Amino acid sequence: MKAKPLIGIMEMQFVMVLFLLGSAIILGIGLDAGEYSWLANLLAGITGLFLFNLYVYIWNENRHQSLNFILIAQFGRHIGFIISIVYAVYFAYIASRVLNDIVHFINSTLLHNMHPFFIKFTIFIIIIYTYSKGLEPFVRSAVIFGLVTISFLMLIPFFIVLSGNFHIDYILPFHSLDVKKIVRTVFPALVTFPYGELIVFLALLPFLKEKKALVKGGSIVIVISAILLSIFSFLTIGVLHPDLAKSYSYPLVTTIEHIGLIGFFQRLDIMAVIIFMIGCYFKITVFTFASIFVAKDCTAKWKMNHKSLVSAIFIVIIALSYLYSDNNSLHVKIGLELVPALLHVPLQIVVPALIVMFTFVRGKLA
């Protein structure tokens, strides 16, 4: 598929912000590190910055091609094809996991008795509608939604601190730094989610107009996201206590629930709900788009009917969302223990590292 450049760097930046913050900020990542979760988040941000630059390096070295072409160029036609299919399924699976995140969230905080299928179904209709309109309008809408999300994220810290529920004595004094604990939190869970998931952008980057601006623009986004995630994990442990924060299903929602300002601003958790909905919508859509683009590239030579291919991927995503997602505990356990080790690390770190190695060796040989 020949990609037509139609996305500006600013729109891409907003998509990345929503992609990185959307669900991560609500699910409260890195809280396992206790009073050092803010440090763990910063550390993960630095590693994420490195990973992102690795992906961009791969993309630049491979003449700004899409993921499928990069894989075929580096691994040969057959292995490259298989890895591409793996990536397409992987993106679909991650989309289904995010879909499950939001379904569990809606079921536990808003609509307790709604059958999960109808929530999945209604969200999916919106995503199908987005796909029918194409990539460009979707990416442009990120600017509007991104501004809403960022303005909420700017307001919430002030509300939390002013409401007097922030206990600095929960965090201070800093006891001896438990490096092992922090490293165990950061690797692999915190690096792969959300930063490693940026590998999905390799499928979308061919549509970018300003190819040179990506390194700087993307790095700024990652720095901002890491700082925001760090601030929010700091606030969360300050309100909920380092030992307890990780026990909540949705720590930020509970944190925001504590806000009661001058008896007027109450139950602001709806802000968290809006942030989560926007973030999840963007994440699912980005993964869906990526999955479809990779699958399309793979099957380009067989002249498949596009509509049936796209429908197949949508059905795959819905079907995968029924895999190991009976309850939230199982879903989270798989997401934190199995998925990083079995899927994230091989596909986000090992394969790109192999590509870089091949590129490097080929450069030397030539």
Added chain:
Amino acid sequence: MKYLYFIFIILSVASIFFSQEDKHELNQSSFSFALGIDYEKEGYTVSLQLINPGEISGEKLLNNSPYIVYKAKGKTIDTALEKISMNTSRHLDLKQEQIIVLGEELARKGRLKEIVEYILHSPDIPANALIITTKGNKASELLKIFSPVEGYSALEITNTLNKLGRHVLNNASEIKVELLEDGKDISLPYIELKGDLQKGMNRDNLDTTTPAHIVFGGFGLFKDGTLKKFLDYRDSLFLQLLNGKSSGFIIESTCPAGSEKFAFKLFNGAVKKKEFKLAHDNYSFQYILNLSGDIRQYNCHGNLKDPETISQLETQINKTIQSKENKILSIAQDHELDPFGLGHSIKSKDPKAWRNVEKDWSTRIKNARLNVHSDITIQNVGNYKSRGD
């Protein structure tokens, strides 16, 4: 546009599948501001103060009570709530809950932990609902009292407590943290009834000038989630002063010369420094407080224009605070309690030493001593500087 119409139709059809309990229509739900939980041998008695919708809708003046208290027993709080829900035609909305009142008996039996765990777990009850206990009466009885000022006793209790300052009160997650932390025992505010219970539950209560009403009694001291001792409200304020959660209150002291009294109105109080010393296997704790306030009623003979008098007054206030805090400490020592968090301050400064004393801290605290020094700033001595004549 075709797509949009299509989505609109599908979403509208999907809304049919919304279940009854997910529809939060105003005319189908009933709001509650206060939840009371009482002891039952196996389980709980839950009482829920439901606002009478007819009374607040303002359409038609109904002559019934502004709120109704439903009560039900259950082995779990949820079954009790379900029973209450069977009694009323409307869906119970617990999302506006402001206070959770625990009956005295429940607190004495050490069931605070279960309640806190339940509230943290519950998706309905908001995380910032305050938890208080009662003295003398059951929670369900106190919720039935007709409040002379606010109309709803839930609001009356909340507003009375909020006057103490927001840091004084505790919500479920803060209590959970204190239950987990070593070296500090919980103290929770309690309410009690002034007046006749039967009279208070009658609407006539609103028609008299001396109604039965609910008052803030002070703080109840807990040990491992079990209520041990009630402090009266004056002592409680001094306790909170040392916990760094003070609100403004009056400190009455004796004059530098003579037995007359003067009043010092405290505005701001903060703990500046907290230290401990180990001497002969006994811990002594040194607190330095920063206080500021005004001189109010003044019966003494010194001239307030004279800075010397002011510093004498400061010494007197200092002495009062020192003796009051020691009084509370001795009450706590009698019950082997540590409401000041003395053990916690050892733990945060010297975790190794804490590990040695942790086990027998409740006996060791009996020998602990408390030294409180206050740096007092008197901002204002009144519009008229009394000459003391």
